[in-house]
Every structure is written in C-alpha cells, then in structure tokens.
Amino acid sequence: MADRLLALRRIGKLFGPNRVLDGVSVDLNEGEVHILAGENGAGKTTLIKILAGIHTDYEGTIELRGRPVRFATPHEANRAGISVIHQELSLIDTMSVMDNISLGREPALGGGVWLDRRGQEDRALALCRRLSLDFSAADLARPVGQFPLSIKNLVEIAKALAFDARILVMDEPTSALSRAEVDRLFTLIEALRARGCGIIYITHKMEEIYRVADRITVLRDGRWVGTAPADDCPEPKLIQWMIGRELALQSRQRARAPGEAGRAALEIRGFRVPHPVPGRPAAISDFSVSVQAGEVVGIAGLQGSGGTELFQGLFGAYGAVCGGSVMINGKPFRPESPARSIGSGLSYLTADRKGSGLVAAMSVEHNVTLASLPRVSPGGVLRPRLERASAARQAAALNIRLTSLDQPAGTLSGGNQQKVVLAKWLETRPAVLLLEEPTRGVDIGAKSEIYSLMRQWTSAGMAILLISSELPELLLLSDRILALHRGAVTGEFRRDEATPERILAAAMGSPEGQGEACA
Amino acid sequence: MNPPPLRRWLATPAFRALLALAFVVAIGCAFNAGGAFFHWSTHRDMLRQVSVYGILACGMTLVIISGGIDLSVGSIVGLCAVLFARETLHEGQPALAALGLVLAAGAAIGLASGTLVARFRLQPFVATLAMMVFARGLAKWVSGGQKISQAIQHPDGSFSYVDLPAIFQRLDHRILGGNLSVVTLVFLGCVLLSWLVLEKLRYGRYIYATGGNEEAARLSGVPVARTKLLAYGLSGLFGAVGGICQAVQEQQGDPEAGSTYELTAIAIAVIGGNNLMGGRGGIGLTLLGALTIGTLEKILSINAVGESSRLMLTGAIIVAAVLLQRRRAG
Numbered sequence: 101m102a103d104r105l106l107a108l109r110r111i112g113k114l115f116g117p118n119r120v121l122d123g124v125s126v127d128l129n130e131g132e133v134h135i136l137a138g139e140n141g142a143g144k145t146t147l148i149k150i151l152a153g154i155h156t157d158y159e160g161t162i163e164l165r166g167r168p169v170r171f172a173t174p175h176e177a178n179r180a181g182i183s184v185i186h187q188e189l190s191l192i193d194t195m196s197v198m199d200n201i202s203l204g205r206e207p208a209l210g211g212g213v214w215l216d217r218r219g220q221e222d223r224a225l226a227l228c229r230r231l232s233l234d235f236s237a238a239d240l241a242r243p244v245g246q247f248p249l250s251i252k253n254l255v256e257i258a259k260a261l262a263f264d265a266r267i268l269v270m271d272e273p274t275s276a277l278s279r280a281e282v283d284r285l286f287t288l289i290e291a292l293r294a295r296g297c298g299i300i301y302i303t304h305k306m307e308e309i310y311r312v313a314d315r316i317t318v319l320r321d322g323r324w325v326g327t328a329p330a331d332d333c334p335e336p337k338l339i340q341w342m343i344g345r346e347l348a349l350q351s352r353q354r355a356r357a358p359g360e361a362g363r364a365a366l367e368i369r370g371f372r373v374p375h376p377v378p379g380r381p382a383a384i385s386d387f388s389v390s391v392q393a394g395e396v397v398g399i400a401g402l403q404g405s406g407g408t409e410l411f412q413g414l415f416g417a418y419g420a421v422c423g424g425s426v427m428i429n430g431k432p433f434r435p436e437s438p439a440r441s442i443g444s445g446l447s448y449l450t451a452d453r454k455g456s457g458l459v460a461a462m463s464v465e466h467n468v469t470l471a472s473l474p475r476v477s478p479g480g481v482l483r484p485r486l487e488r489a490s491a492a493r494q495a496a497a498l499n500i501r502l503t504s505l506d507q508p509a510g511t512l513s514g515g516n517q518q519k520v521v522l523a524k525w526l527e528t529r530p531a532v533l534l535l536e537e538p539t540r541g542v543d544i545g546a547k548s549e550i551y552s553l554m555r556q557w558t559s560a561g562m563a564i565l566l567i568s569s570e571l572p573e574l575l576l577l578s579d580r581i582l583a584l585h586r587g588a589v590t591g592e593f594r595r596d597e598a599t600p601e602r603i604l605a606a607a608m609g610s611p612e613g614q615g616e617a618c619a
Numbered sequence: 620m621n622p623p624p625l626r627r628w629l630a631t632p633a634f635r636a637l638l639a640l641a642f643v644v645a646i647g648c649a650f651n652a653g654g655a656f657f658h659w660s661t662h663r664d665m666l667r668q669v670s671v672y673g674i675l676a677c678g679m680t681l682v683i684i685s686g687g688i689d690l691s692v693g694s695i696v697g698l699c700a701v702l703f704a705r706e707t708l709h710e711g712q713p714a715l716a717a718l719g720l721v722l723a724a725g726a727a728i729g730l731a732s733g734t735l736v737a738r739f740r741l742q743p744f745v746a747t748l749a750m751m752v753f754a755r756g757l758a759k760w761v762s763g764g765q766k767i768s769q770a771i772q773h774p775d776g777s778f779s780y781v782d783l784p785a786i787f788q789r790l791d792h793r794i795l796g797g798n799l800s801v802v803t804l805v806f807l808g809c810v811l812l813s814w815l816v817l818e819k820l821r822y823g824r825y826i827y828a829t830g831g832n833e834e835a836a837r838l839s840g841v842p843v844a845r846t847k848l849l850a851y852g853l854s855g856l857f858g859a860v861g862g863i864c865q866a867v868q869e870q871q872g873d874p875e876a877g878s879t880y881e882l883t884a885i886a887i888a889v890i891g892g893n894n895l896m897g898g899r900g901g902i903g904l905t906l907l908g909a910l911t912i913g914t915l916e917k918i919l920s921i922n923a924v925g926e927s928s929r930l931m932l933t934g935a936i937i938v939a940a941v942l943l944q945r946r947r948a949g
Contacts, residue, residue, distance in 0.1 A: 448838065459827075459836065461832075466824060470839045482818075524839065
C-alpha cells in the first residue's frame with residue numbers, strides 16, 4: 101500500500117450566495133495519477149484553487165501526509181511541495197524562459213540581494229534536459245512570448261517541477277498540445293509517477309483518462325459522485341457519473357450521404373496565405389477544396405500545420421493579402437476584412453474563445469448580436485425589441501443555460517460560453533461556417549449538444565469546414581477529411597476510408613508517418 | 620443557486636456608486652458648516668463648479684469604455700477657451716460662428732489623438748500625452764501667451780475695452796428663478812448625448828465591444844478603428860464645450876486654463892465605478908461620480924478647510940470611495 105500524500109476532507113466553498121463545492125473528499129497516494137473528472141462547472145477548478153492556496157475561505161480540511169494544513173497564499177502551497185499547472189498559463193510573456201522558470205525563488209548570492217545568473221541558468225538547463233526540452237542557453241534567454249502555446253505549456257510544467265513538487269496538479273494540460281507533445285508529456289508523467297510523485301489530473305479527453313489514470317474521481321454540481329480505480333470505471337459508467345444520465349449514443353448516421361448534394365457552397369482553388377514575416381515560406385502554399393451545401397469537411401493537422409492561418413486568411417482577418425480564387429455559393433469572393441466576409445455569408449469560430457471569441461464583460465444578448473448588429477439597428481439606432489428577439493431565439497435554439505440574457509457572458513460555464521459565440525455566428529446566417537476547435541474546453545454534455553446542432557445546421561444546407569485536434573471528433577463529424585501538413589494538403593479521405601492511423605500519418609507529412617510536424 | 624434580485628441589485632456598480640455618493644453626503648450632513656450644507660444654493664453652486672469637469676468626464680467615459688484614456692482634454696479646454704475668447708472678444712465674430720469654429724477645433728484635436736491610437740497604434744496614454752503637450756503649446760501660440768480678455772492692448776501700450784458679448788451672459792447665467800446654472804444644463808446635455816451614443820446607437824455597442832475584447836470585436840466585423848476615432852473625437856468635442864464654459868465663467872481666455880482637469884475627469888469616471896480596463900461602465904456612473912466629487916469639494920470649501928488638507932483629504936476619500944465600490948473577490 102502506497103503512502104497517502106494528500107487528503108482533502110469534506111471541502112465546501114461558497115461564492116457569495118452560490119455554493120460551488122459541497123462536502124467533497126478526495127485523496128492522493130504516492131506514485132498515483134488521480135483523474136478529476138466532471139462537466140464544466142462541476143467544481144474541479146475551484147477545488148484545485150483551494151488546494152493551491154488561491155481560495156482561502158473554504159470549509160473542510162486539507163491533510164498533507166496526515167498533518168492538517170491551511171495555505172494562506174499560493175507561495176505557501178508551493179513550499180509545501182504542491183505545484184499547480186493552471187488552465188490559464190501563469191507565465192509572464194515579456195520575461196525570459198529562464199526567469200519564468202525560477203520566478204519566485206531565484207537563486208541568490210550575497211545574502212539574497214544579487215541574482216545568481218550562472219546558477220539560475222545551470223539549473224534551468226538541467227531541468228529542461230530532464231523534460232527533454234532541447235533548449236539552448238540562448239533559447240532560455242528569449243522571452244516566453246516568442247514561443248508557441250505548446251512550448252509555453254512545457255515551460256509551465258518546468259516551472260512547476262523547479263519547485264521539487266511532490267504533488268503536481270494539472271488542469272487540462274493538453275488542450276493546446278499536438279499529439280507528439282502530448283506523448284512527450286505522458287512520458288514525463290510516467291517518470292514522475294515512478295519517482296513517487298502524486299498527480300491530480302483534470303481532463304475532458306477520454307483517451308487521456310484511460311491512458312494515465314490509476315484512479316478516477318467524478319464531481320457533479322459541486323458534489324462528490326464517486327471514486328473508482330480506472331479498471332473498474334469503464335467509459336459508460338464514467339459518463340453516467342459525469343452527467344447523471346445515459347448519453348444518447350452518437351450516431352454516425354447523417355442527414356445527407358456524401359456526394360449526394362448538389363451545389364458547391366464553398367469553392368477554393370489554389371489558395372495561398374503568405375507568412376506574416378516577409379521572406380518566410382507561405383503559411384498556406386496551395387489549398388484547394390470544394391464543400392457542398394450540407395457537407396462537413398474536416399481538416400486534420402498538427403500544431404503549426406497552418407490550419408489557423410488558413411481560416412484567418414479565408415475570413416479576411418489578415419486583410420487582402422491572400423492569393424488564389426474563392427467562390428461562395430457560385431459568387432467570386434475575395435477575403436478583405438471580417439466585416440466583408442460576414443456580409444458574403446462566411447463566419448469563423450476561432451479556437452481561442454477567451455482571446456478572440458467572447459466579449460466577457462458584455463451581456464449574453466449583446467454578444468449574440470455583435471456580429472449582426474446592422475440587422476437589429478437599422479439606421480444605426482439599436483432596436484431593443486429586435487435585439488432581444490434575436491438573442492432569445494438563439495438562446496433557445498442552442499439551449500444556452502443562463503439566468504438572464506442580461507448577465508455578463510463571462511459568468512457562464514465554458515460550454516455555454518462556447519454556445520454564445522456559436523449563436524453570434526449563427527445570427528449572421530452564414531452559408532459557410534469555419535469552425536476551429538468548436539469543442540475545446542467544453543464539457544461532454546455541451547459537446548454532444550454542439551455535435552447535434554452541427555447536424556441540424558448542415559441538414560438546413562450550411563457548409564462547414566472543421567478543424568479539430570481531436571481525431572475521434574473529426575471522424576465522427578466529417579464527410580471528408582483533408583490532412584494538412586506545413587501549409588499543404590497531404591491527403592484526402594472519404595469517411596469510409598478514413599482511419600486515425602492514415603489521417604495521422606498524412607498529417608505528419610508522409611503516408612508512412614516517417615516525419616513529424618514540428619511545433 | 621441564484622441570488623435574489625435585491626442582492627443582485629446591491630452588487631451592481633450603480634448601487635455602489637450611489638453608496639459612495641451617500642457616504643459623501645453623510646459626511647456633509649455631519650460637517651454642515653452651521654447648516655450651510657442644507658441650503659440649495661450650496662448645491663446649486665456645487666453643480667455649477669463641477670460642470671466643466673463633468674463635461675470632460677463624459678468624453679473621458681466614452682474613451683475609457685473603448686479601452687483607452689484621454690489625457691489631452693485639459694489642454695483642449697485651454698486651447699478652446701482662448702480660441703473662443705479671441706473670436707468673440709477680439710475678432711468680434713458672431714457667437715454662432717465662434718461656437719462652430721471652437722467645437723470643430725476641439726473635435727479635430729480629438730480626432731488627431733484617435734488617428735494616432737487607431738491607425739498608428741500608439742498607446743492611448745502616449746498619444747494623448749503628446750497631444751496634451753501639443754495642444755497646450757497651440758493655446759499659447761493662439762493667445763500669444765497672454766490671457767485674452769475685454770482689455771485689448773494696442774501697439775502704443777494703451778488699453779481699450781470691449782463690451783462682453785451677450786453669449787457670455789447667456790451661458791453664465793441662472794434660470795428657474797436663479798436655481799440652476801446654464802452650464803449645469805450644458806453638462807446634463809452632454810450626459811444625455813453620451814447616454815444616447817452609448818445606449819441607443821450601434822456605435823455605442825461598438826465602443827463597449829472594442830474595449831471589452833478588441834480582437835473578438837474586429838473578427839465580428841466591428842469597425843474598430845472608426846469606433847476609436849469616434850470616441851476620441853467626441854472626447855475632443857466635449858473638451859471644446861468645457862473650454863467654452865470655462866471662458867464664459869472667467870470672462871476671458873486663459874491659455875493655462877484647464878491644467879490638470881483631465882485628472883479630475885478621470886477621477887470622476889473612476890469614482891463612479893467605470894473600469895479603466897475598458898468594456899464596462901456607463902455614463903450614469905460618471906454622473907454619480909461627478910456629484911460625489913462635486914459634493915466632496917463643496918463640503919471641504921464650506922468648512923473652510925485649507926488647500927493643503929483639502930487635497931490630501933480628496934485623495935484619501937477617492938481611495939475610500941473606490942475601495943467601497945470594489946467587487947468582492949470571486
């Protein structure tokens with residue numbers, strides 16, 4: 101029997117009058133990966149923040165190796181050997197990788213006044229080697245902001261490990277990682293487990309759960325539902341615990357058989373998106389596709405394959421810099437600006453809900469109508485009744501769970517926030533919808549709702565281009581799948597010939613899967 | 620799960636702004652300077668004295684909600700005060716022509732700041748700081764460094780005096796049996812105009828969206844650059860209105876007029892509960908903020924508090940009022 105590292109006993113937490121946690125107990129053993137699962141809003145993140153010393157007024161007790169503790173600050177939790185890798189990275193973009201890693205406990209000389217630069221560098225290099233992050237000393241001195249999200253994520257983990265943490269908490273660490281990077285992370289988790297660390301791991305991805313879990317605890321609506329060894333908790337049971345009901349089976353049957361539909365809603369020939377930095381190879385060198393009305397075409401690509409640039413370019417977010425020809429519903433279309441694209445029947449859901457999707461401070465209603473304001477404000481004057489009607493219709497159609505249309509959109513749970521952004525784009529009545537990671541950071545219930553909404557839209561004749569880093573999602577939703585590698589299409593598969601292995605191999609640059617896309 | 624409506628209302632910024640005002644009024648009742656605080660004339664004068672600041676705060680609110688800041692409005696007051704005085708007193712222009720010219724000048728300065736921010740991507744603080752210095756220089760150039768008053772100095776050193784045009788009396792005047800100053804009405808007009816823009820017009824929504832999440836707004840088809848131009852342009856326009864009011868109250872155009880007024884305008888917006896991060900707030904909060912600051916100043920002056928203590932107390936009370944309004948964590 102492994103030693104018990106940590107026990108959370110009957111933890112409760114109120115936010116104002118709202119109870120978000122109620123008598124939750126979880127424990128963690130040495131060398132264990134304990135999955136914390138549950139829908140968004142179940143209270144996982146709040147529980148973690150209590151453990152990390154961020155929320156300090158809570159009910160219940162925390163025991164560390166049998167001793168009760170109560171952390172007043174995140175620093176105290178760190179010193180006690182608890183490191184948390186938050187969903188929102190806590191890195192400072194303008195500071196170097198090295199400074200970020202040792203932030204808060206810089207090695208000091210001369211009685212703690214002078215920074216020990218050399219010692220800092222040596223330690224950081226050793227740490228990165230342990231994580232198989234091949235950083236040179238020069239890389240360590242570069243600002244974190246210059247690296248892609250996936251590297252930042254690993255820097256964040258390095259930062260946590262620099263504390264010699266015995267207890268590591270990871271809150272959806274893979275949501276921005278490519279497959280290869282996920283593998284690297286899991287290798288690291290294995291190594292940490294072997295060294296006797298305990299890991300609390302929060303994720304929404306089934307395949308990850310069963311890859312790393314020793315035990316699983318499920319929370320629902322702030323309450324403990326159950327804890328079980330991973331072997332005794334098969335997927336259907338887990339899902340039932342999480343949503344409190346049996347999930348309707350995802351049907352692969354679609355309203356429209358591939359190839360059956362008539363007109364092409366979106367026709368792209370030889371599309372080219374230049375690299376933002378002049379002189380570098382184009383982000384998208386030659387992209388062609390024809391999407392029929394009612395069809396979903398999936399795009400599989402690893403981090404850095406150019407999917408984001410493709411969508412941004414098509415939508416006119418870069419301005420009129422792209423080459424090639426685009427037709428929407430048979431009419432020539434030239435990407436120039438988002439406003440022009442919206443007017444031509446093109447809409448684009450970005451992957452970064454917080455950064456470029458939701459206006460968190462604005463009400464749900466104002467978010468929903470934001471992209472179609474001219475329609476509810478003829479002559480430039482807002483018509484509250486038209487606006488309310490639009491928002492209410494979309495909220496009902498997408499089953500957005502809210503207290504009031506006037507509540508700030510940022511107060512909704514992740515899944516409902518995503519539905520608000522989707523509602524905004526639906527209000528523009530698009531002929532073609534570009535969806536980038538439509539279910540990122542969304543719980544299982546909302547995910548399946550979004551899937552069935554997509555089916556509803558396509559059967560009404562909408563054409564969808566879909567980017568998703570989750571292969572099962574792509575396979576489930578797409579009629580055809582294109583593999584994108586370094587800005588070019590490296591494979592096209594009909595639904596009946598698509599397998600995860602073939603898609604992945606093509607997305608990694610060769611049918612044999614010899615190469616690997618770099619981030 | 621959900622808080623009852625009353626509790627929810629108690630958590631709104633509007634209620635908290637009211638609380639701050641009530642707090643200051645309570646201080647006034649306690650230190651009423653022998654009952655002076657209970658006379659309407661005290662509050663009438665307060666409203667008159669806070670009006671120019673309040674007018675500037677209207678423009679400041681628009682800019683702050685759009686995610687920026689406008690440090691140039693104090694200098695615009697100086698520039699527009701001397702322009703207005705020169706046109707009406709020295710050039711003898713008809714009042715309407717002078718008003719038109721001065722308002723256009725203020726709006727132009729605001730649009731210039733807006734262009735620097737929206738097209739050239741300067742940080743609002745830097746762009747409007749530069750404009751603050753530039754407009755102050757322009758005010759001194761226009762006036763030759765002198766106050767422009769009824770006294771006109773001739774090249775031979777002699778003075779002649781011009782009559783004060785009717786527009787001065789008309790604006791610096793009280794109506795409703797002497798119970799309300801015209802400049803207060805002008806202030807309330809500016810509040811109303813800002814409210815219409817923010818709450819009723821499509822562009823008002825654009826201002827909130829731009830300040831709340833510029834990238835999301837841009838991708839939603841919001842004309843972000845034009846929205847910022849509008850916010851800074853209106854701020855400049857309100858600066859000109861403030862300059863005109865300043866000139867008629869002083870009966871002259873002082874090129875130093877309006878120094879540090881931008882800071883008071885920011886204080887008013889903030890004390891009302893507008894968030895300097897942008898994207899939230901409203902003009903009603905700014906109105907409450909103006910009343911709070913005005914009442915505070917009045918209490919200090921009727922109690923004959925010396926200037927040094929007055930400034931220190933004002934600073935302390937701004938902090939107290941903002942702390943009072945801060946939302947509880949979570």
